[in-house]
Amino acid sequence: MKKLIPFIAATGIMISACHKASDPNNDQTNFTTLENQVITDFTNNVALGQYSALTNAAVSLNASVTMLTTAGQTTDANLAASRTAWKNIRGTWEQCEGFLFGPVEDNDYDPNTDTWPTDYNQMDSLLASSNTLGTDDVKSLPQSLRGYHPLEYMLFGKGGSRVAADINDREKKYMNSLAADILYNNVQPLYNDWSTNYKNEVLTAGMGSTQFPTKQELFLAIVSGMSDICSEVGESKMFEPFIARDSSITESPYSGNTLDDFRDNIIGLQNVYLGLNNGKGIKDLVAAKNKDLDNQIQSKIQAAISSFGNITERYEQAIYDQRTQVQQTMDQLSQLKDLLDGELHDFIVANVKD
Amino acid sequence: MKKWYVISLIAVLVGSLSMCHKAEPLPDEGYDDRLSGGLATTLDASSHAFTHAIDGLDARSARVHEIGDNTFESKFVAPPAPVFGGLGPIFNNVSCINCHRNDGGGLPITGSATAGLLMRISQPGADEHGGPLAVDGYGAQVQDQAILGAQPEATIGITYTEVPFTYPDGTVVSLRHPDYQLLNPYTPITVPYMLSPRLAPRLVGMGLLEKIPESTILSFVDEGDQNGDGISGKANYVYDAYTGQTEIGRFGLKANAPTLLLQIATAYQQDMGVTCYAAPKESSFGQQQYQLVSDPASSELADTMLNYVTFYVKTLAVPARRNVTDPDVKAGSILFNQINCAACHRTTMMTGTEPTVSQLSGQRIHPYTDLLLHDMGDGLADNRPDFLADGREWRTQPLWGLGLMQKTAGTAYFLHDGRARTIEEAILWHDGEAKKSRDSFTQLSADQRNQLLKFLNSL
Numbered sequence: 001m002k003k004l005i006p007f008i009a010a011t012g013i014m015i016s017a018c019h020k021a022s023d024p025n026n027d028q029t030n031f032t033t034l035e036n037q038v039i040t041d042f043t044n045n046v047a048l049g050q051y052s053a054l055t056n057a058a059v060s061l062n063a064s065v066t067m068l069t070t071a072g073q074t075t076d077a078n079l080a081a082s083r084t085a086w087k088n089i090r091g092t093w094e095q096c097e098g099f100l101f102g103p104v105e106d107n108d109y110d111p112n113t114d115t116w117p118t119d120y121n122q123m124d125s126l127l128a129s130s131n132t133l134g135t136d137d138v139k140s141l142p143q144s145l146r147g148y149h150p151l152e153y154m155l156f157g158k159g160g161s162r163v164a165a166d167i168n169d170r171e172k173k174y175m176n177s178l179a180a181d182i183l184y185n186n187v188q189p190l191y192n193d194w195s196t197n198y199k200n201e202v203l204t205a206g207m208g209s210t211q212f213p214t215k216q217e218l219f220l221a222i223v224s225g226m227s228d229i230c231s232e233v234g235e236s237k238m239f240e241p242f243i244a245r246d247s248s249i250t251e252s253p254y255s256g257n258t259l260d261d262f263r264d265n266i267i268g269l270q271n272v273y274l275g276l277n278n279g280k281g282i283k284d285l286v287a288a289k290n291k292d293l294d295n296q297i298q299s300k301i302q303a304a305i306s307s308f309g310n311i312t313e314r315y316e317q318a319i320y321d322q323r324t325q326v327q328q329t330m331d332q333l334s335q336l337k338d339l340l341d342g343e344l345h346d347f348i349v350a351n352v353k354d
Numbered sequence: 355m356k357k358w359y360v361i362s363l364i365a366v367l368v369g370s371l372s373m374c375h376k377a378e379p380l381p382d383e384g385y386d387d388r389l390s391g392g393l394a395t396t397l398d399a400s401s402h403a404f405t406h407a408i409d410g411l412d413a414r415s416a417r418v419h420e421i422g423d424n425t426f427e428s429k430f431v432a433p434p435a436p437v438f439g440g441l442g443p444i445f446n447n448v449s450c451i452n453c454h455r456n457d458g459g460g461l462p463i464t465g466s467a468t469a470g471l472l473m474r475i476s477q478p479g480a481d482e483h484g485g486p487l488a489v490d491g492y493g494a495q496v497q498d499q500a501i502l503g504a505q506p507e508a509t510i511g512i513t514y515t516e517v518p519f520t521y522p523d524g525t526v527v528s529l530r531h532p533d534y535q536l537l538n539p540y541t542p543i544t545v546p547y548m549l550s551p552r553l554a555p556r557l558v559g560m561g562l563l564e565k566i567p568e569s570t571i572l573s574f575v576d577e578g579d580q581n582g583d584g585i586s587g588k589a590n591y592v593y594d595a596y597t598g599q600t601e602i603g604r605f606g607l608k609a610n611a612p613t614l615l616l617q618i619a620t621a622y623q624q625d626m627g628v629t630c631y632a633a634p635k636e637s638s639f640g641q642q643q644y645q646l647v648s649d650p651a652s653s654e655l656a657d658t659m660l661n662y663v664t665f666y667v668k669t670l671a672v673p674a675r676r677n678v679t680d681p682d683v684k685a686g687s688i689l690f691n692q693i694n695c696a697a698c699h700r701t702t703m704m705t706g707t708e709p710t711v712s713q714l715s716g717q718r719i720h721p722y723t724d725l726l727l728h729d730m731g732d733g734l735a736d737n738r739p740d741f742l743a744d745g746r747e748w749r750t751q752p753l754w755g756l757g758l759m760q761k762t763a764g765t766a767y768f769l770h771d772g773r774a775r776t777i778e779e780a781i782l783w784h785d786g787e788a789k790k791s792r793d794s795f796t797q798l799s800a801d802q803r804n805q806l807l808k809f810l811n812s813l
Contacts, residue, residue, distance in 0.1 A: 101401050105456065106764025108468055111429075117438065119431035125502040142448055142499075143467045144429050211761065221400040228402060236424060248436050 034280065034288055035215055035352060041279030042222065043202050046271055050096045051191045057089035058183040065151075065179035068164075069172035079164045083155050087257055089182075090148060094261045097232075098268025099225045102202075103193035109186045113147035116251060123150060127170045138177040139185050147186075149252070151178040156254035206354050216352040222282065223348055226269045227340040230304075233265050234333030238315075242326055247316035258315035263308040266333070270301045286344070289351055293343055300339055304332040385718060390754045390813070391559055391672030392705075392717030399676055401761045404457040404558050408671040408713045415669070415711065422666025425659050426450040426457075430626055432501040433648050440654025442627040443504035443646040444497035444638050446472045450621070450663070453554035457670060458755070458762035460554030462772030464510040465498045471772060472496070472625060473510050473534065474550040476738060483593035483600075484741050485610075491541045491641055495624045496549075504643040511535035514773070519782050521796050529782060531733075532773050541642075548738035548745075551771035552607055556762070558755045559721060560605070561668030561714050564614055565705035566725065568602050574700060574724040585697045585787045587726035590749070592741040596632040604725050607770045608740040609749040615664050622655055630655040669711060672719075672754050677812045686809025689802060693794035698750045698787070700724045722753035722813065731785025734769070746786060757811035777810050778803075 064085040068078040093114070096104070104110050122145055131137055138146055154175045156162055167175075198211075206215035241250045250258045275281025287294040310325040311318045318326055389395040394408040407419045429449045433439035446469060447453050453460040453470045460470015473496040476486035488494045492507055500506040514530040521527070534549055571589060579586045590603035594612045596619065601612035611617035619632035627637050631653055638644040677683050690696055699722040708715040727747040737745035748770060756777065759766035767775060774780035784792040795803065 103764075105401065111452070111467065115429050117431070117435075119435065121432045121435060121439075122502055125432070129502055131502075140466070142429075143452075144431050144448065217399065220398075224398065224400045224402055235420060240424060 031285075031288060031351070032354065034284060035219075035354070038275075038280045038282065038285055039203060039205060039215070039218065041275050041281070042272065043199055045276040045279035046281075047099060047102075047202075048191070048195055048199065049276055050092065050268075050271070051187075051194055054089065054092045054096055055183075055187050055191050057085070057092045058179075058187040061085040061089050062179045062183045065175055069167075069176045074164045074167055074172065076164045079155065079162070079167075083255065086148070086152060086155055087255065087260070090252065090255075090257055090261060091264050093148070094264035095268035095271060097229050097265050098270075098272045099222065100228065101221055101225050102198045103190055107189070107193060109190045111143050113182055113186050114149070115143040115147055116149045117144070117249065118149045118153050119144040120153075123153070127174060133170070133173045133177055135177045135180040135184065138174070138181040146178065146181055148182065151175060151182070152252060152254050152257075154178070156256075158254060160254060160256055215354050216348060219282070219285075219348045219352050220345065222272060223340060223344055226272055227337055227345075229265050229269050230333050230337040230340060233262050234330045234337065238262060238326065238330055238333075241315070242319045242323070242330070245319060247319060250316050250319075253316055256314045256316070259308060259311060259318070262315070263305060266301070266305050266308075270305065273297065273301060282344075285351070286347060290347060293347060297339055297344060300332070300336045304329065304336050307332045387720075388674040388676075388678055390675055390720040391562055392719050393713040394559070394562055394669075394671050394717060394719075395674050396671035397674050399673060399758065399761075402456060403673040403758045404556055404670065404755060404762050406671045408561075408669050408711070410713060411669060411711070415665075418662050418665050419669050421659075422662035422664070425663050426666055430628055433654065440626075440628040440652075442499075442501040442638075443636075443643040444500045444507060444641075445627040446495075446497055446499060446625045448626065453625070454557055455764070456762040457558070458556040459759055459767060460772070461763070461765065462512070462551075462553055462767050464512070465506075469499075470554040471510075471512075472552055473498075473536070474552060474738065474740075475536075475547055477545045477547050480739070483595075485593055486738070486740055489543060489545060489547050492543065493624075493637060493641075495637070496536065497624075497627070497637060500643065501646065504638075504646050505540045506538075507641075508539045509537045511537045523800060525800060527778060527782060529779055530773055530775070532771060548736070550736035550738040550740075553767065553770060553772040555607070555751070556755050556759065557667050558670050559672040559719070559752060560614055560670065561708075561711065562672065562705050562717060562719050563604055563721060563723075563725065563752065564668065565708050565714050565717075566604075566703060566721075567706040570703055571602065571604075571725050574726055583694065583697060584790050585694070585728065587698065587724055587728055587787075588742065588747070589725075590727055590740075590742045603741065603749075607748060607751075608743040609725060609727060610740045610743065614668055615660070618664050618667060619660060622660070628654045630660045631657050632660060668714070673758055675812050676757065677808075680808065680812070682805045682808045683812045684809075685802075686805035686807070686812075689798065689806045690809055693798070693806075694791045696722075697791070698724055698726070698728055699753055700750075720754065722756075723750040726750060728788065729786035730783075730788060733785050734783055736770075753810065753813050756813045777807055 064082040067073055068082045100110065126145060154171055201209045201211040202218060205212035205218035212218040237251055241247060247253065251261050252258045273282050283294050283298065286297065307329040311322055311329065313321055396406040398406055407416065411419060427449060428438045430438045430441035432441050441448055452467055461468055462471045463469050464471050474494055475489050475492050475496050476494050477489050479487040481487050486494050496507050496510065498506050498509050513533045516528045516530050519527045519529050534551055536549065575587050575589055577586050577588050590609040591600050592603040592610050592612055594601050594616055596616055603609035603612055605611040605614065605617040611620065615632055619630050622628040622630055623633035624637050629636055634653060636644060636647050636650065701720050701722060703719060705714060705717045705719060727743045727749055729746045730748050731746065734748065735746040739745055768777060768780035769783060774783060781792060781795055
């Protein structure tokens with residue numbers, strides 16, 4: 001939600017502010033160079049870097065599940081390995097949600113893989129049906145029967161109680177195809193979409209891109225993405241089970257991974273802001289003109305991430321037992337979101353002019 | 355006190371007042387022309403531009419909006435389920451957001467999770483309320499997906515034929531002509547039937563459209579074309595199955611829904627198979643798929659949830675215009691009026707009183723619609739009547755947010771069935787009452803056409 005008043009106020013300040021005495025043309029050239037560097041590093045290090053990591057994680061998950069579902073290999077040790085691979089890809093995926101725009105939303109990779117709650121009834125019907133459960137069959141299933149969460153249900157069971165001996169042949173086939181559908185029909189195409197067309201759209205922002213006719217639009221989209229994940233976690237994924245005192249509507253209830261999902265989302269936001277692998281991030285743009293604002297944003301992000309550490313139980317339990325701590329984290333996220341929607345948004349509008 | 359000073363000041367004031375140009379009912383002076391939705395405008399122009407609540411909702415309203423938002427995004431699953439059960443047995447898609455991508459438009463695809471197109475069906479004649487006459491075994495809409503164990507009613511075949519259109523200046527644009535077929539019917543249809551495709555529209559500004567006074571809409575009507583501009587315009591009056599009354603139609607591509615509540619309730623019931631208090635009967639009622647309904651008496655969507663989703667849609671902000679000072683955009687805006695697009699795509703009007711959400715109340719808005727039905731010619735005709743709308747008539751589509759369709763949906767599609775891939779193609783499809791304006795458009799120079807498109811992209 002973008003506020004009208006700060007926008008108007010920022011415009012007013014821009015008009016009335018006189019620039020400082022140093023050579024303004026030179027400053028502007030340096031800032032433009034910095035903008036380009038941030039765009040390049042966001043593209044290569046954060047977006048493509050993270051989607052590449054996601055692809056690797058999907059390859060591992062697919063390999064682990066294939067091993068688990070091979071005849072004679074359905075052991076508790078292999079089940080544990082698949083669970084680890086599942087948690088691993090979830091960590092990367094949730095971090096990728098720090099920039100939920102572009103092919104991930106345009107081509108539905110997000111809802112195709114990350115739809116919840118899981119449809120148990122239809123899953124039972126599916127397993128009992130004559131569906132051959134190949135990868136293509138899974139591709140044409142409803143989204144509530146595809147992706148991470150049905151696989152989570154298969155690997156962990158209700159309350160995480162599953163053992164390898166419980167897994168029957170139909171379930172093996174389904175699990176196998178779920179993991180393959182994640183890899184081949186979603187994660188790989190997502191990386192490919194970004195690394196071909198969309199990458200150029202981003203890199204040519206303000207220089208011929210149709211998606212981003214100005215650089216300002218690209219930076220605002222990036223900031224919006226940060227703000228959206230902040231509200232998604234604080235106002236929706238955490239808040240709804242909390243206010244309803246209902247542990248059945250949390251994100252990853254079978255694996256108990258819910259709290260990690262939340263924290264990884266905010267780490268994803270932090271990656272966008274700071275940059276990855278020594279690349280430049282949004283922080284460099286902000287620090288170049290307003291170090292104080294940069295300090296505020298960095299410490300707010302860190303405070304929000306650290307506050308998850310105060311919640312020591314599974315989120316499904318914490319909504320009953322640790323309400324104060326949960327509320328404190330949501331408050332941190334709310335303050336962070338206000339800072340992103342307010343000062344950071346206005347900073348971009350006031351300073352990125354091309 | 356220097357009298358001459360006061361007198362001359364008064365003289366200047368009087369002079370400046372009397373120099374005002376002729377009194378227009380809604381003058382532009384003093385208004386920021388970016389604010390298409392008045393106070394219900396958002397300044398975000400990103401891919402999430404259609405998803406924002408109007409600014410300054412009080413805390414309770416903001417919370418209601420948020421719960422509505424969550425419900426709007428929730429995928430429904432087969433019953434009985436602890437949360438969001440009630441899907442099907444037959445349906446077109448599983449959540450609101452699957453069709454209304456980012457609260458924007460849908461994709462012209464059927465029968466999958468990304469489907470944004472559905473097919474209405476009826477037989478010649480009218481039902482007891484003047485609405486479309488349902489087909490036995492199908493109702494008035496084809497549900498082309500089903501939960502496991504149930505059979506979809508049919509699948510929809512879409513084929514496109516590319517036909518070149520040549521401008522007087524020699525420029526060629528390819529228009530794709532769709533052909534729709536009902537394939538794999540689960541039971542034979544023994545009567546002549548008519549199909550009408552409907553693409554999910556973007557949702558912004560619905561709350562404002564609901565508050566345009568009926569008298570304002572009727573003031574646009576020119577059924578006998580008294581002013582001789584070739585454009586008539588007619589209001590649809592439709593039966594509200596919830597209130598049991600006949601009311602003016604505002605929503606839907608043929609203005610066949612009188613209120614947002616009924617539009618949304620019908621979408622839950624018809625598109626998802628989720629019943630609610632305003633549309634309590636399963637879409638499969640009387641059909642073989644109905645055997646899979648486990649608890650026919652239950653309302654599958656809680657009453658408050660229907661109200662909250664309605665409030666959510668009502669309080670979605672309209673994106674502000676962009677690039678309004680660009681000379682091409684300004685020139686395009688003048689052309690838009692000169693070639694009479696604005697005769698139907700009405701630019702400016704006032705909303706009436708809205709007691710609960712002040713940002714919707716008494717707003718000066720730019721929806722670019724008259725909410726009336728117009729004959730759009732043979733090419734666009736579905737030949738299927740819908741209350742007072744005949745088979746050639748469609749409601750003027752609001753144009754606010756038009757320039758953000760690409761960003762919000764990934765790929766933008768236009769017109770009632772998404773046949774147009776660009777705004778330019780959509781203009782070229784205009785015919786019937788819009789023929790004169792369409793022809794005027796084709797006779798503009800390439801630069802002028804580009805200016806008009808730039809203006810439309812600024813909306």
